[in-house]
Amino acid sequence: MKSNEQPLNSVALSPGCCTPSRRVFLADAGMGLTGLVLGAMFQREGKPATTASAWALPDGKPHFPPKAKRVIWLFMLGGVSHVDTFDPKPALNQYAGKNISETPYKDSLHSPYVKGVREFVKGDHGIKLTLYPMQVGFRQYGQSGAGVSDWFPNVGGMVDDIALIRSMYTTDNDHGAILQFHTGRHMFDGYLPTIGAWVHYGLGTLNQNLPEFVVLGEPPSDCCGGMGTHGSSYLGPEYAGVQLEINPDDPLPFASPGKDVYQQEQEGEFEFLKRLNGLSAVEYPGDAALKARIKSYELAFRMQMAVPDAVSFKEENEETKRLYGLDQEVTKPFGETCLAARRLSERGVRFVQLYHGTGGNAWDAHKDLKKAHSEQCAKVDKPIAGLLKDLKQRGMLEDTLVVWATEFGRTPGCEGANGRDHNPYGFTIWMAGAGVKRGIVHGATDELGFHAVENRHYVTDIHATVFHQLGLDPRRMEVPGQKRLDIDYGNPIKEILT
Amino acid sequence: MAINHIWLRHFGQALVPTVFNFGISGKPPSHPELLDWLSMELMDRNWSMKSVHRLIVTSNAYRMQSSTRDANSSNAKVDPEDRYLWRMNEQRMQGEVVRDSLLSIAGQLDTAMGGLEIEAGKGLESHRRSVYFQHTPDVQVTFLKVFDEANPNECFQRNESIVPHQALALANSKLSLHVARTIERQITKQAGEPAAVDSKFIAEAFDVILNRPPSRAERSESLKFLRQQAELFQDPKKLTLVATGPAGEIKPESDPHLRARENLVHVLLNHTDFVTIR
Structure with a gap:
């Protein structure tokens, strides 16, 4: 339906101007024979007919002029301690070992913000009262002078x-917050479309040969959202993130049918398969999987060549590889992931989602925070900085939006002897590139890093900001029969935008 | 809990959608009385799961059709997600079933039971059933993994993704080429070689692979495809071989017409109906 010749958005802009038959005609015209079949299928399914006549699938064009063409979404699983990374709090050192109720900040214990959190398991992850000092030094960097830990x-x-955003909050006090950051809703509300899926749904592709929404790294396990954190829910399976493994020895499993097959032979087979599946689609108009499968075969055919090329680092010079830390054991794995992200973005992938820190005590430092966080930071610091530098030197930072995020922060109070618990009440994320102001700090937590108190932002404000930079209005991407709440949309953080 | 899991595996959706959570934060069952009744049945039948499976698969609910083509449109409007089971849900075969089915329709599935676990690297060559392969967080059979094999650490509910990797696994793996070439030879032996019996070949291929006869449109598309591909192979000099990848154990047919038949079988293995349970 994402024909690039016909401005289908006129359908969405002027209600009532177009009857379904015209819409179907346009879709068919753009898609050839199978298009006729598919067109009939969409029609049968009654999607457009069941709702307001103005509804149509997004046409793949932004609603207003965008600043960003693509997004690189870096997500740290487990919860990064904001007070030990991007939101240093000297008061923690000053009052270390004291109960919060004995400090001048005792009121924060009774803040109404405490009540905004839904407990996943009743009684788990309560407020930790004994303040724990910062586990690392910090200093001010750059002209902005923002404090960042060592x-x-x-x-x-x-x-x-x-642009650092130090005033994030969420409402899940457990790792369902991963899912929440990607769908905007508490895990109890179920699995809903994720930010990447919405972007894929709303925007057309920049490169027909690659998936629009690529997922790198290991996703969280089922407890915390699982595949749901890059899923597409009711948007349909074709909009879900496609996982790629970064393995230079085997860049794409089953990328070739073997030396004794002719290219033309394979092409003929895929063409014929598309016709047969199209015939089944008429028989089973309600089968969303079938539609997605037809699309996935088309993409697979084109991906055979494009993906191995995109995730191979042969043509990268040594200097670039060093920039991402590929020359060191510690930084190599995430360095390769970040470099692959740049190469995919460069080739037109709209949304690259990178997970870091799967399993156990990676970022989720309930104990041994100092050891665990110093190790995790060492793995990602250089690759992430390298990615930013590389995007910048290639001019890509102009239209690539980079988001670094995590599910929640960690408590100012100590858990056990040397850990921090989950802190959904306040944490930090940051953004860069594509019309985001450079070198600013937005919002703040209180003196302890407990609650976000200034310019508070719920996770969907990040979604809204991403959509805004991509030129998308999420309210114009409604799906009939799926009611969204006000909180699902959020508001763009205008203060950090140029 | 047990009934909910059994139901999930037959219907593709559970009665209590939060299969891992029956607590107050979980979702309520869509059919509480049914859940209770089946649970009692399970107990009354001496906890015989087999007996409950039989009860479920012989029910009217289970035997409903999945197509919405001639369905009452108000159902789709009121209950688009089919929570109240007004039709059967389509399900995709689990990865193990896809692999085992490929071997089975070629008559090559080794149904031997037990024994040592088999190295994951042999996933495409071994003809043993998929359950016998190594399956750890680090090592899995790639073919099974792309079809959402169970997470070795925890798996309440299989994911049912549709990603291009699955298309590549069925289109490019040496397993599917091996099976396609094997089946073509088997059916050709039965139906005969001449192009005059192509219709018979097509009907037989549909039956073996998709368990149903071709529709009229499918038959004519198939005949057209056989002619087109055969024509292609008449002049191999004009064609380009795929540069990389391992060559199959069974060489492609040298006769253009029979090679076209191989292609047809190979396409049917990639047909959406092959991996879909309706």
């Missing part, structure tokens, strides 16, 4: 290119 020296060095 565990992020390389990203700190790029602070003049990023």
Whole structure:
């Protein structure tokens, strides 16, 4: 339906101007024979007919002029301690070992914000009262002078290119917050379309040969959203993120049918398969999987060549590889992921979602925070800074929006002897590129880093900001029969935008 | 809990959608009385799961059709997600079933039971059933993995993704080429070689692979495809071989017409109906 010749958005803009038959005609005209079949299928399914006549699938064009063409979404699983990374709090050192109720900040214990959190398991992850000092030093970086901890020296060095948002909050006090950050809703509300799926749904592709929404790294396990954190829910399976493994030895499993097959032979087979599946689609008009499968075969055919090329680093020079830390054991794995993200973005992938820190005690530092966080930071600091530098030197940062995020922060109070618990009440994320102001700090937590108190932002404000930079209005991407709430849309954070 | 899981595996959706959570934060069942009744049945039948499976698969609910083509449109409007089971849900075969089915329709599935676990690297060569392969967080059979094999750490509910990797696994793996070439030879032996019996070949291929006869449109498309591909192979000099990848154990047919038949079988293995349970 995402024909690039016909401005279908006229359908969405002027209600009532177009009857379904015209819409079907346009779709058919753009899609050839199978198009006729598919067109009939969409029609049968009654999607447009069941609702307001103005509804149509998005036409793949932004609703207003965009600043960003693509998004790189870096997500740290488990919860990064904001007070030990991007939101240093000297008061923690000053009152270390004291109960919060004995400090001048005792009122924060009774803040109404405490009540905004839904417990996943009743009684788990309560407020930790004994203040725990910062586990690492920090210093001010760049002209902005923003404080960043010594565990992020390389990203700190790029602070003049990023906008720190230190006033995030969420409402899940457990790892369902991963799902929440991607769908905007509490895990109890179920699995809903994720930010990447919405972007895929709303925008056309920049490269027919690659998936529009690519997922790199290991997704969270089922407890915390699983595949749902890059899923598409009611948008339909074709909009879900496509996982790629970064393995230079085997860049894409089953990329070739073997030396004794002719290219033309294969092409003929795919063409014929499309016709047969199209005939089944008439028989089973309600089968969303079938539609998605037809699309996935078309993409698979084109991906055979494009993906191995995109995730191979042969043509990258040594300097670039060093920039991402590919020359060091510690930084190599995430460095390769970040480099692959750049190469995919460069080739037109709209949304690249990178997970870091699967399993156990990676970022989720309930104990041994100092050891765990110093190790995790060392793995990602150089690759992330390298990615920013590389995007910048290639001019790509102009229209690539980079988001660094995590599910929640960690408590100012101590958990056990040397850990921090989940802190959904306040945490930090940052953005860079594509019309985001450079070198600013937006919002703040209180003196302890407990609650976001200034310019508070719920996770969907990040979604809204991403959509805004991509030129999309999420309210114009409604799906009939699926009611969204006001909170699902959020508001763009205008203060950080140029 | 047990009934909910059994139901999920037959219907593709559970009575209590939060299969891992029966607590107050979970979702309520769509059919509470049914859940209770089936649970009692399970107990009354001496906890015989087999007996409950039989009860479920012989029910009217289970035997409903999945097509919405001639369905009452108000159903689709009121209950688009089919929570109240006004039709059967389509399900995609689990990865193990896809692999085992490929071997089975070629008559090559080794149904031997037990024994040592088999190295994951042999996933495409071994003809043993998929359950016998190594399956750990680090090592899995790639073919099964792309079809959402169970997460080795925890799996309440299989994911049913549709990604291009699955298309590539069925289109390009040496397993599916091996099976396609094997089946073509088997059916050709039965139906005969001449192009005059192509219709018979097509009907037989549909039956073996998709368990149903071709529709009239499918038959004519298939005949056209056989002619087109055969024509292609008449002049191999004009064609380009795929540069990379391992060559199959069974060489492609040298006769253009029979090679076209191989292609047809191979396409049917990739047909949406092959991996779909309706």
